[in-house]
Amino acid sequence: MEKLWPVLAAKGVDIGTKLIGLLVVWFIGRVVIGMVKKVLGRSLRARKVEATLIGYIESVATVLMNILLVAVLLSAVGVETTTFAGLLAAAGLAIGAAWSGLLSNFAAGAFLVVLRPIKKGDFVSAGGVTGTVEEVGLFVTTIHTPDNVRTFVGNQKIFGDTISNYSVNPSRRVDRTAQLANGADHKKAIAILKETLKTIPNVVADPPPEVTIIDFTLAGPVLAVRPYTHTDHYWQVYFDTNEMIRDELGKAGFAVPDTNIRVHTDKAA
Numbered sequence: 001m002e003k004l005w006p007v008l009a010a011k012g013v014d015i016g017t018k019l020i021g022l023l024v025v026w027f028i029g030r031v032v033i034g035m036v037k038k039v040l041g042r043s044l045r046a047r048k049v050e051a052t053l054i055g056y057i058e059s060v061a062t063v064l065m066n067i068l069l070v071a072v073l074l075s076a077v078g079v080e081t082t083t084f085a086g087l088l089a090a091a092g093l094a095i096g097a098a099w100s101g102l103l104s105n106f107a108a109g110a111f112l113v114v115l116r117p118i119k120k121g122d123f124v125s126a127g128g129v130t131g132t133v134e135e136v137g138l139f140v141t142t143i144h145t146p147d148n149v150r151t152f153v154g155n156q157k158i159f160g161d162t163i164s165n166y167s168v169n170p171s172r173r174v175d176r177t178a179q180l181a182n183g184a185d186h187k188k189a190i191a192i193l194k195e196t197l198k199t200i201p202n203v204v205a206d207p208p209p210e211v212t213i214i215d216f217t218l219a220g221p222v223l224a225v226r227p228y229t230h231t232d233h234y235w236q237v238y239f240d241t242n243e244m245i246r247d248e249l250g251k252a253g254f255a256v257p258d259t260n261i262r263v264h265t266d267k268a269a
Contacts, residue, residue, distance in 0.1 A: 108159035202233035
């Protein structure tokens with residue numbers, strides 16, 4: 001034991017020194033990666049690159065730099081980098097076979113960034129979710145729904161499904177209806193609603209608001225009331241249109257729609 005203790009102490013000091021060195025290298029590496037990521041982001045923003053593409057490039061660069069840092073650490077403890085590369089390739093094949101869906105999400109994310117059907121800030125309906133795009137990530141896209149829920153959708157589900165982007169066109173139609181009573185002057189109602197729609201804030205003049213008969217019910221004709229607005233003001237125009245229909249038709253003296261059913265009794269039967 002007298003001969004063994006000095007050997008163990010020397011080994012312990014050597015291992016402890018290496019561990020401390022590895023921790024220092026890891027800490028410095030992480031700081032450098034963070035600095036490189038910030039510089040890369042500033043450079044891309046200075047060139048006015050799309051925010052969605054910036055986030056995607058930063059994510060890819062961060063992953064690659066972390067892999068490089070791990071390779072440096074393994075090399076420092078005596079693991080051959082060629083062996084590490086072989087292990088990484090073998091692991092890649094195994095992961096690719098086991099996580100083919102994850103890799104599909106990665107590939108779909110690349111196509112979303114290149115083709116740009118959606119980008120950060122767009123209000124979309126994609127992958128069965130409707131909301132504002134927060135980020136197109138490596139594997140998932142983050143969407144904030146109108147009821148303030150952060151939702152993560154796989155890129156493959158988005159890219160393989162129908163995408164509706166409400167933010168691309170300058171205006172979006174708001175669809176409301178107005179039920180009139182039987183015998184009501186529909187032409188007068190149409191004229192009143194058309195003029196009043198123009199006074200609602202954020203209703204655009206081109207295309208102009210549309211009011212016309214769209215259907216008939218037992219209560220009377222049904223008017224389609226369709227103003228246009230930018231998607232940022234959709235719900236404000238939606239609710240203001242509802243209030244306008246109620247107030248204006250009431251002030252003009254239009255009767256409340258009522259459904260009457262007449263029952264005939266066959267006395268002979």
